[in-house]
Amino acid sequence: MVAPSDVKSPAFMISALAITQTAGYGVLYYAFSVFIPPMSRDLHASVAQLTGAIALAVLVSGVVAPVVGRWLDRHGGRALMTVGSALGAAAVLAWSQVRSVAQLYLVCGVLGAASAMVLYEAAFAVIVAWFDAARRARALLAVTVVAGFASSIFLPLTGFLVDRFGWRQALVILAAGYALTAVPLHALAVRGRSAPPHADRAEIVGAALRERPFWLLAVAFLAQTGAVAVMGVLLVTYLITLGHPPVFAAGVAGLLGVLSVTGRLVTTGLQARWRVALITAVMFGLQGLAAVLLPVVGRSLPGAVAAVVLFGLGFGVATIARPALVADRYGTTAYASLSGALTLPITVAKAIAPLVAAGIAQFAGYPAVMGAVAAACALGALSLVAYDRSRSAACRR
Structure with missing residues (x-):
């Protein structure tokens, strides 16, 4: 049980962001490569077509980034990252139901927008806003050291889920796990601080x-x-x-x-x-x-x-x-x-x-x-x- 005082502590926020970044990169990005072979068979699509879907997600995240940045400066990260993690989980769940390459591309577009709202750039903006220069480097390091193992954790985990349950059910499990992890942690731990309203x-x-x-x-x-x-x-x-x-x-x-x-x-x-x-x-x-x-x-x-x-x-x-x-x-x-x-x-x-x-x-x-x-x-x-x-x-x- 997490006490209210613990939820408000900077250490809890950093720990929560380390967990959500690991899960976010693992589910929203790295897991995609594991799904390429079974999707290729079921959707009758080439590897190049499927790879284009994740490339689209990356491009969308970049296009959305300036808008996300302005929101973070004005309002802080709590609401944005909470909504973004819910959107990311919904996109992964929708991914489990795609029946064509066109549907996959649509889902990956949403996935890219969600990624811009919850991954490193958003997390770093929260850290930069809350920590002074002396503590900022350690806070950034703590989050990125843990999240650096996202591929090491989620590639074999996703492979096991696909082998055990099939790729569609594996996506349902990942979507549920990400939602249950990231949504509450972002809502509870991310502080809502923003820049002074008079700042130009x-x-x-x-x-x-x-x-x-x-x-x-x-x-x-x-x-x-x-x-x-x-x-x-x-x-x-x-x-x-x-x-x-x-x-x-x-x-x-x-x-x-x-x-x-x-x-x-x-x-x-x-x-x-x-x-x-x-x-x-x-x-x-x-x-x-x-x-x-x-x-x-x-x-x-x-x-x-x-x-x-x-x-x-x-x-x-x-x-x-x-x-x-x-x-x-x-x-x-x-x-x-x-x-x-x-x-x-x-x-x-x-x-x-x-x-x-x-x-x-x-x-x-x-x-x-x-x-x-x-x-x-x-x-x-x-x-x-x-x-x-x-x-x-x-x-x-």
């Missing part, structure tokens, strides 16, 4: 959009997100192309989720000594180096593992670095609106980059894809270095 958020956002540093952040995270999306989708296929068994390829690729947690821990620990932008730039640079090395050393087992580990250390760093950098430079009054403005192009990159990379792989080979990934990581690192210099120059004036 539109002016803050407009001023940021006119500044070079904002666009340096946008370029940095757009480029690195595209690179990470490509590796997340194509790494297993490339490792198999290099001659590794499928089981080994999948196992090594699975390290990315665990390593993303390691990278977040390292990044947060280093923030006491170095600036966030420079730490993140180094991590992006290491990812670029890993992409260059993979075609060279990836045919051997140790080489493949070493390259994936190097890339994986930066896999989740952007997740905690972006809110820290935005809040540090622009404050918390219009944080969610600015985050939403950044999320739209970044999400588009996340959805489109793997499709572009697949085309490059078909016509120029996977080494060319790795070269493009390395270039994107380098661009992200250089953009963050330029951002940090502009920040330092502004502080000296």
